Amino acid sequence: MNELELVNRIRRGAGSAAWLTRGIGDDCAVLRAPRGAELLVTTDLFVEERHFRRETASARDLGYRALARALSDIAAMGGTPMAYFVSILVPEWAEKKWLDGFYRGMGAVGEQAGAVLAGGDTTRGEKFVCDVMVLGQTPKGRALRRDGARAGDAIYVSGELGVEARGKRVRFEPRLALGRYLRENRLATACLDVSDGLALDLHRLCVESGVGAELRRPLPVAKGVEEAVALTHGEDYELLFTAPARKMLPASFNGVPLTRIGTVVSGKAGRMTLDGRPLAAKGWDPFR
Amino acid sequence: MNELELVNRIRRGAGSAAWLTRGIGDDCAVLRAPRGAELLVTTDLFVEERHFRRETASARDLGYRALARALSDIAAMGGTPMAYFVSILVPEWAEKKWLDGFYRGMGAVGEQAGAVLAGGDTTRGEKFVCDVMVLGQTPKGRALRRDGARAGDAIYVSGELGVEARGKRVRFEPRLALGRYLRENRLATACLDVSDGLALDLHRLCVESGVGAELRRPLPVAKGVEEAVALTHGEDYELLFTAPARKMLPASFNGVPLTRIGTVVSGKAGRMTLDGRPLAAKGWDPFR
Numbered sequence: 096m097n098e099l100e101l102v103n104r105i106r107r108g109a110g111s112a113a114w115l116t117r118g119i120g121d122d123c124a125v126l127r128a129p130r131g132a133e134l135l136v137t138t139d140l141f142v143e144e145r146h147f148r149r150e151t152a153s154a155r156d157l158g159y160r161a162l163a164r165a166l167s168d169i170a171a172m173g174g175t176p177m178a179y180f181v182s183i184l185v186p187e188w189a190e191k192k193w194l195d196g197f198y199r200g201m202g203a204v205g206e207q208a209g210a211v212l213a214g215g216d217t218t219r220g221e222k223f224v225c226d227v228m229v230l231g232q233t234p235k236g237r238a239l240r241r242d243g244a245r246a247g248d249a250i251y252v253s254g255e256l257g258v259e260a261r262g263k264r265v266r267f268e269p270r271l272a273l274g275r276y277l278r279e280n281r282l283a284t285a286c287l288d289v290s291d292g293l294a295l296d297l298h299r300l301c302v303e304s305g306v307g308a309e310l311r312r313p314l315p316v317a318k319g320v321e322e323a324v325a326l327t328h329g330e331d332y333e334l335l336f337t338a339p340a341r342k343m344l345p346a347s348f349n350g351v352p353l354t355r356i357g358t359v360v361s362g363k364a365g366r367m368t369l370d371g372r373p374l375a376a377k378g379w380d381p382f383r
Numbered sequence: 384m385n386e387l388e389l390v391n392r393i394r395r396g397a398g399s400a401a402w403l404t405r406g407i408g409d410d411c412a413v414l415r416a417p418r419g420a421e422l423l424v425t426t427d428l429f430v431e432e433r434h435f436r437r438e439t440a441s442a443r444d445l446g447y448r449a450l451a452r453a454l455s456d457i458a459a460m461g462g463t464p465m466a467y468f469v470s471i472l473v474p475e476w477a478e479k480k481w482l483d484g485f486y487r488g489m490g491a492v493g494e495q496a497g498a499v500l501a502g503g504d505t506t507r508g509e510k511f512v513c514d515v516m517v518l519g520q521t522p523k524g525r526a527l528r529r530d531g532a533r534a535g536d537a538i539y540v541s542g543e544l545g546v547e548a549r550g551k552r553v554r555f556e557p558r559l560a561l562g563r564y565l566r567e568n569r570l571a572t573a574c575l576d577v578s579d580g581l582a583l584d585l586h587r588l589c590v591e592s593g594v595g596a597e598l599r600r601p602l603p604v605a606k607g608v609e610e611a612v613a614l615t616h617g618e619d620y621e622l623l624f625t626a627p628a629r630k631m632l633p634a635s636f637n638g639v640p641l642t643r644i645g646t647v648v649s650g651k652a653g654r655m656t657l658d659g660r661p662l663a664a665k666g667w668d669p670f671r
Contacts, residue, residue: 122459123423128416135411171410226514
């Protein structure tokens with residue numbers, strides 16, 4: 096397989112969209128900028144032996160996951176995905192069939208999300224490395240940021256925490272519909288996706304907003320997982336958000352529970368407690 | 384060094400721009416979409432032991448080069464760069480000082496080009512891997528594509544071919560001003576940047592345009608380099624473009640020579656000759 100063959104295989108699977116003037120095949124992709132909108136851009140690395148082991152999942156499931164992780168960042172901003180770009184390092188073991196499966200997996204979740212493959216880069220590597228960039232949009236000034244939480248806001252999280260500590264789950268649903276619902280109904284003052292564990296991600300939200308947080312049990316911990324693990328394991332891909340206390344939120348959205356877990360407080364930025372005891376900002380750190 | 388420290392170091396060096404609503408520090412960067420414009424997106428991998436060896440250049444020069452390579456793709460579309468996003472795999476040897484230098488080198492060429500660092504991702508790796516994504520813009524419908532060459536057009540290339548076959552050059556100037564000049568004056572029917580060697584890149588332009596090419600000597604080969612090497616070595620980062628025969632082009636632009644090297648012809652797409660003899664589409668291929 097040479098580069099041209101690989102690119103042609105990828106190109107055959109790429110989608111099209113009215114606003115995609117030029118996709119794979121040129122120096123750059125060319126996209127029409129949406130009117131009155133702001134653009135969202137996120138990049139997410141997915142690296143063999145860091146984020147996955149190829150023995151544990153099919154190429155399709157891994158491709159699905161690689162893109163779903165980046166889509167989760169778009170969801171956290173209340174955005175609508177448009178296009179994705181994929182740069183890969185291809186090791187010897189990654190044959191045509193495996194790569195086809197990986198791109199098909201990305202294509203599956205991309206299609207669900209309304210995002211088309213529009214470009215990328217490839218070269219040889221010793222391990223499989225995938226960098227996924229997603230371009231999305233929100234109406235101007237309406238993106239759900241991390242820095243809008245105010246003292247008195249209620250703190251919510253979707254779904255369950257610690258599901259992946261039990262292993263096995265590879266595919267998950269990026270909470271795009273929930274993010275858009277929160278944005279359209281102006282329900283959230285701040286939002287992010289829980290990728291490195293609730294404790295660390297809530298800390299980040301608090302630091303960006305210049306606030307503290309008081310959490311109360313019971314937390315929505317997945318069955319069979321210890322609370323301390325559920326708070327720090329990461330890879331939940333749920334939305335953690337704050338909402339003005341007066342806003343009424345439903346108990347669930349599209350079948351996904353929304354649980355109030357605490358309250359935003361003033362004081363030292365990033366300081367967190369759980370039932371009155373200090374909660375440390377521990378979680379997944381690729382550099383530790 | 385943990386991830387937070389690294390991200391904070393990178394964040395301190397990031398720039399700002401009126402249209403950058405939110406840079407590093409959230410799930411996504413938020414950018415205001417330029418009115419009446421089309422967006423350009425390119426991604427470029429820069430990998431230790433594939434694209435560079437760290438012993439041979441300073442961190443600053445390597446950072447400069449990593450971003451300049453991606454900016455060259457924006458230049459090839461006649462675009463104006465806006466923002467860049469950098470995903471890196473950080474090996475043990477890459478210490479704070481080296482990483483600071485790398486980001487400063489990117490910052491230097493980014494500033495010259497008018498592009499600000501707006502996001503990215505980081506994780507650990509065994510080799511240094513850098514994926515640079517650049518977002519740029521052009522007025523609607525005006526991007527210089529690869530597929531617009533027509534029989535009878537003249538073929539031009541900027542600068543000299545094969546400079547890097549002599550070694551030593553790390554920094555180069557992305558031809559952004561030339562690309563914009565060609566676009567603004569509607570001089571080019573097709574354009575790309577010569578990154579994998581003139582022979583292979585001209586072939587790509589011809590295939591996308593459905594045309595052939597007849598080249599004539601003398602070609603602008605760098606001193607001390609054999610013609611066959613100059614045509615296939617790659618990493619020239621010059622612009623290769625076609626222009627209607629009636630258009631008068633200057634002999635140089637901003638001190639960079641523009642050399643007419645041949646003519647676009649009808650016939651088999653991608654077929655090339657040099658002084659009447661077949662020219663093979665050979666060049667840099669990371670998979671060979």
